[in-house]
Amino acid sequence: MKMSKTSKVIIYILLGLVAVYFLSPFVYMFFTAFKTEAEAIAYPPKLFPAKWLFENFVNAWKAQPFGTYLWNSILVTVGTTAGQILSCSLVAYGFARFNFKGKNILFMILLSTMMIPWDVTMIPQYMEFKMFGWINTLKPLIIPAWFGSAYYIFLMRQFLMGVPKDFEEAARIDGANSFQIYWKIFMPILKPSLILVGVLNMISVWNDYLGPLIFLQDRSKYTLALGLASFKGVHETQIIPMLCITIIMIIPPIIIFIIAQKYIVEGTSGSIK
Amino acid sequence: MKQNNLMKKATPYLFILPWIIGFLVFTIGPLIFSLVMSFFDWPLTADPTFVGIGNYVKMFTSDKQFLKSLTISLKYAAIFVPLNMIIALFLAMLITQPVKGVKIFRTIYYIPTVISGVAVSILWGWILNGDYGVLNYLLSLIGIKGPKWLVDPAWALLAVIIASAFGVGSMMLIFYTDIKNIPIDVYEAAAIDGANPARQFFSITLPIITPTILFNLITSIISSFQQVTLVMLLTGGGPLKSTYFYGLYTYNNAFKHHKLGYASANAWVMFVIILCLTALVFKSSSAWVFYETEAGGTEKKKKRGGKK
Numbered sequence: 001m002k003m004s005k006t007s008k009v010i011i012y013i014l015l016g017l018v019a020v021y022f023l024s025p026f027v028y029m030f031f032t033a034f035k036t037e038a039e040a041i042a043y044p045p046k047l048f049p050a051k052w053l054f055e056n057f058v059n060a061w062k063a064q065p066f067g068t069y070l071w072n073s074i075l076v077t078v079g080t081t082a083g084q085i086l087s088c089s090l091v092a093y094g095f096a097r098f099n100f101k102g103k104n105i106l107f108m109i110l111l112s113t114m115m116i117p118w119d120v121t122m123i124p125q126y127m128e129f130k131m132f133g134w135i136n137t138l139k140p141l142i143i144p145a146w147f148g149s150a151y152y153i154f155l156m157r158q159f160l161m162g163v164p165k166d167f168e169e170a171a172r173i174d175g176a177n178s179f180q181i182y183w184k185i186f187m188p189i190l191k192p193s194l195i196l197v198g199v200l201n202m203i204s205v206w207n208d209y210l211g212p213l214i215f216l217q218d219r220s221k222y223t224l225a226l227g228l229a230s231f232k233g234v235h236e237t238q239i240i241p242m243l244c245i246t247i248i249m250i251i252p253p254i255i256i257f258i259i260a261q262k263y264i265v266e267g268t269s270g271s272i273k
Numbered sequence: 274m275k276q277n278n279l280m281k282k283a284t285p286y287l288f289i290l291p292w293i294i295g296f297l298v299f300t301i302g303p304l305i306f307s308l309v310m311s312f313f314d315w316p317l318t319a320d321p322t323f324v325g326i327g328n329y330v331k332m333f334t335s336d337k338q339f340l341k342s343l344t345i346s347l348k349y350a351a352i353f354v355p356l357n358m359i360i361a362l363f364l365a366m367l368i369t370q371p372v373k374g375v376k377i378f379r380t381i382y383y384i385p386t387v388i389s390g391v392a393v394s395i396l397w398g399w400i401l402n403g404d405y406g407v408l409n410y411l412l413s414l415i416g417i418k419g420p421k422w423l424v425d426p427a428w429a430l431l432a433v434i435i436a437s438a439f440g441v442g443s444m445m446l447i448f449y450t451d452i453k454n455i456p457i458d459v460y461e462a463a464a465i466d467g468a469n470p471a472r473q474f475f476s477i478t479l480p481i482i483t484p485t486i487l488f489n490l491i492t493s494i495i496s497s498f499q500q501v502t503l504v505m506l507l508t509g510g511g512p513l514k515s516t517y518f519y520g521l522y523t524y525n526n527a528f529k530h531h532k533l534g535y536a537s538a539n540a541w542v543m544f545v546i547i548l549c550l551t552a553l554v555f556k557s558s559s560a561w562v563f564y565e566t567e568a569g570g571t572e573k574k575k576k577r578g579g580k581k
Contacts, residue, residue: 003370003371003372008372011367011370011372012372014367015367015368015372015375015378018364018367018378018382019378019381019382022381022382022384022385022439023381025396025397025400025439026384026396028400028407029396029399040405041404041405042405043404043405043410044410044413045405045407045410087291087292087295090288090289090291091288091289091291091292093288094285094286094287094288094289095288095289098284098285098288099285100282100285100286103285106289106293109296110292110296113296113300115495115547115548115551116300116304116544117495117498117499117540117543117544117547118499119499119520119523119524119527119536119539119540119543120303120304120307120537120540120541120543120544121299121300121303121304121307122527122540123303123307123310123527123533123536123537123540124302124303124304124306124307124310124537125299125303126527126528127306127533128298128302128303128306144295144299146291146295147291147292147294147295147296147298147299148291148292148295153292178284178288182288203387204389207388207389207390207391207392208390209390209391209502209505209506210501210502210524214528225390225391225392228391228392228395229391229394229395229506232395232398232506239399242395242399243395243399246391246392246395246396249388249391249392250387250388250392253387253388254384254387254388256387257383257384257387258380261380261383264383264446265379265446265449265450266450268446268447268449268450
């Protein structure tokens with residue numbers, strides 16, 4: 001479509017203004033992390049630090065066992081992502097490529113579970129995990145992911161529904177069974193969808209606060225999100241270490257998103273209808 | 274042969290078995306248990322006692338905080354949901370404009386969504402600080418004396434809304450992919466007929482994306498009722514409980530005050546409210562949502578199919 005020069009200019013101005021709104025908090029946070037505490041709360045604020053204190057990051061990292069937190073976060077993130085990818089693809093394949101008794105009802109049930117508020121199942125789940133002896137371990141954060149999440153199953157099923165029906169015929173004639181077809185033919189086809197689910201899961205688990213808050217007690221079990229939040233309670237006025245850890249914590253999801261954004265954008269399309 | 278047949282019948286169930294197990298153990302089991310719990314007085318450390326509908330009665334008669342929290346959450350949803358949708362739609366329109374470099378802006382707008390939770394709460398807690406926060410500094414530059422956002426009961430709810438609007442990206446993206454799928458020739462035909470951009474938006478874009486509007490409306494109503502993390506870290510429910518959201522109220526009853534039965538009843542009330550609101554939205558949707566299968570949809574489908 002053709003577009004006049006004036007409307008182009010207006011669009012760029014709007015795009016730029018919104019970008020400033022979204023970016024400036026990060027930019028400002030980045031510069032502040034290198035300041036002294038006094039400089040950070042000085043009023044009126046200045047953008048650049050008088051002196052760049054790189055040791056702020058080292059001190060913040062040492063203030064709590066953040067190495068341990070990081071490791072726990074990685075364990076939970078990788079552990080849940082592996083589970084989601086495997087189980088969601090299995091279930092989605094089952095729903096998308098077979099006809100069986102009760103399929104529609106089961107799928108409706110799956111969809112309706114998305115409506116259940118977190119709060120309703122959280123309290124009994126807490127008691128359940130307590131009974132299992134899982135409290136204060138990473139298990140309650142990882143193991144449920146190995147049974148699939150409704151939303152991710154739904155996303156993958158939508159994707160698989162688009163693959164032509166005769167796709168598995170050839171393999172079946174060659175004598176492959178359903179699991180071989182799933183693993184050797186459909187897993188490679190599903191790759192964009194697997195990446196999408198993997199990235200969405202990684203980002204949400206990495207940022208999750210309430211799950212770790214409820215299930216973990218010892219600092220040795222804390223995840224990064226929990227450690228960062230505990231900063232807030234313990235050292236109410238120490239802004240600098242808090243900002244430093246925040247910066248460290250937001251870098252991985254941003255990098256993952258930038259690398260995989262093609263899949264997020266494509267995966268979002270057609271997922272709703 | 275018979276065994277083979279059985280195996281064939283069982284195969285689909287084997288594929289969906291992980292979800293079935295998970296559903297029983299992590300969803301329906303807890304769901305039933307939670308309903309049962311809601312009829313008990315169940316302190317974490319002592320044995321439960323059956324109280325019938327006592328918890329529900331207490332909520333509506335003697336627990337003032339229940340109604341207050343419910344009102345706050347409803348108020349939040351009433352402001353946040355439409356506001357967020359308008360912003361998301363506006364941004365989606367902006368990033369579908371055919372100008373160079375627009376992809377970079379799309380990335381920038383989405384990034385805050387990627388870092389939700391604790392990091393965003395801390396970021397906004399610092400920006401909104403009444404003494405040294407940069408937002409009030411910026412307001413002072415244009416001659417406005419900013420409020421003490423997080424410690425002033427009159428402004429705290431708005432502060433939470435401002436901070437949560439930062440994560441508008443995922444909704445924007447859903448609108449964006451939908452708008453991008455609208456074939457250009459529809460607009461070109463309209464332009465030839467003399468429709469200006471505003472007219473094109475209201476007569477073409479908006480009707481086509483109504484199913485997506487419905488989807489976003491429902492998901493954001495649900496999520497606004499479950500908002501916990503942000504308020505917990507940003508205001509802790511204060512000042513003077515002005516941001517004591519329903520989700521936070523339920524959470525505190527369960528895990529802070531250890532009233533597990535009562536909190537379960539709270540959660541069920543929330544569930545019923547969400548169901549009612551969703552049903553209401555669905556019911557109204559026949560009046561304003563247009564699906565592809567209805568008139569004018571065939572063209573669009575063809576285009577989509579051709580793209581793959």
